[in-house]
Amino acid sequence: AERNKELKEKILRLKKERNAIILAHYYQRPEIQEIADFLGDSFGLAQKAKTTDADVIVFCGVHFMGESAKILSPDKTVLIPDERAGCPMADMVNVEGLRKLKAQHPNAKVVAYINTSADVKAETYVCCTSSNAKKVIENIDAEEIIWVPDKNLGHYVSQFTDKKMYIWEGYCNTHDQLSVEDVTRLKQEHPNAQFVVHPECKPEVVAMGDYVGSTTGILKYCRESEHDEFIVGTEDGVLYRLSQDSPNKKFYFASKYLVCPNMKVNNLKKIAECLETMKPQIYVPPHVADAARESLERMLQFQA
Ligand code: 13P
Ligand code: SF4
Structure with a gap:
């Protein structure tokens, strides 16, 4: 100390x-x-x-x-x-692979999760995060979308759109480990608890959520909710803020593996x-940064 x-x-x-x-x-x-x-x-x-x-x-x-x-x-x-x-998930997609997919779907626009390298962002039309992904997909002027790299978040947002999405097979090693069994067990132990979950988790786990959202979204939901017990389906670092915000509420982590070593x-x-x-x-080399900046700036506009 x-x-x-x-x-x-x-x-x-x-x-x-x-x-x-x-x-x-x-x-x-x-x-x-x-x-x-x-x-x-x-x-x-x-x-x-x-x-x-x-x-x-x-x-x-x-x-x-x-x-x-x-x-x-x-x-x-x-x-x-x-x-x-x-971020192991960011490393799951590279420029070469993305260019191949773009060649296969020339009419599609690329939406990249912010969890990507600058090189990949430079090949991207618009970035998004878990807090604005739905909005970005809704507002993009294209009927076909190439989505990299998170298959779980991609699956989650695909439920809210009629657009055709070509989804990359990446995932977050931390969130993807959480299983239906883990959540079911905790729900049995704490029947009055709400399950709050990050969309980087598996689709069948996200489907169990009383609330699905980014870390900021989860914090806000728990802070403002009338409930006082929560099963938390995201990385354990959020516990610090959760307990600061709501010292009298109880938070149970859905799995001991919800720790991102990085x-x-x-x-x-x-x-x-x-x-x-x-x-x-x-x-970041200037030519890469200039191209990548466009996709990030476009994302910031979508949010506004
Ligand atoms: P958010 O902070 O946008 O919820 O993303 C979670 C994450 O895994 C960051 O690496
Ligand atoms: Fe990447 Fe870690 Fe975030 Fe998962 S929790 S997306 S591995 S940084």
Whole structure:
């Protein structure tokens, strides 16, 4: 605890010196959420990265999030505490594979989940997150859609549209592990609890949800709901915010496997170090960033 206190003080001092802002995803460790200037889901973090007037962004999340911040704010320095914090789902689609699919469906427009590399975004018409995916699909001026990379979110949104969707076979290793059996068992143990679930889970698990949405959506639902018990079907980092928001409500995690190891790679020591050394920084080649920015900006417009 003493060590954490020292590190927090160091981070605070360096942050002022560098005119830096710390952005953190809800899946980060509690001690990181405590020091963050802004906490959010993928969409909220992208919006904040674009609008902040800080000179330096320390992005506590996974690599594609830092990359999206750099693309949206190319003049800012974007630091990530550890370059190895990637997203296995983002790595499931590459440019070569996407180009092949585009050649097979020349009339389709590409919608990419924000969980993709800058290269893939550069081949994309519009990005989306789990909080705006339905809206993006609804409003896009195309009858055919290539959807990458999350098959589970793709299946979820396909239920709300008549458009033809060609869905990539990627998935989130963390959310996809949650099974119907896990949820059924917890529902038996806690018959009055509501089941809140992220659409990155399997379709049959999402179908059991009393509420389906992004991390911000889940937090809002639990905060505002009249219920006081919830079975939570998303990554366990959200527990910090859930219990801060609603200390008298009960939250049961649907599986002990709902932990994203990549999101847990960051720690206070690495945050202090990156602010001190100004490394590692995100770099995106300008021609890739320019093309990728269009798809991200288009997403931001859809939300408005
Ligand atoms: P959201 O934060 O947009 O809900 O996405 C969840 C996720 O898995 C981020 O990697
Ligand atoms: Fe990627 Fe899933 Fe981890 Fe999010 S929770 S970063 S989608 S692996």
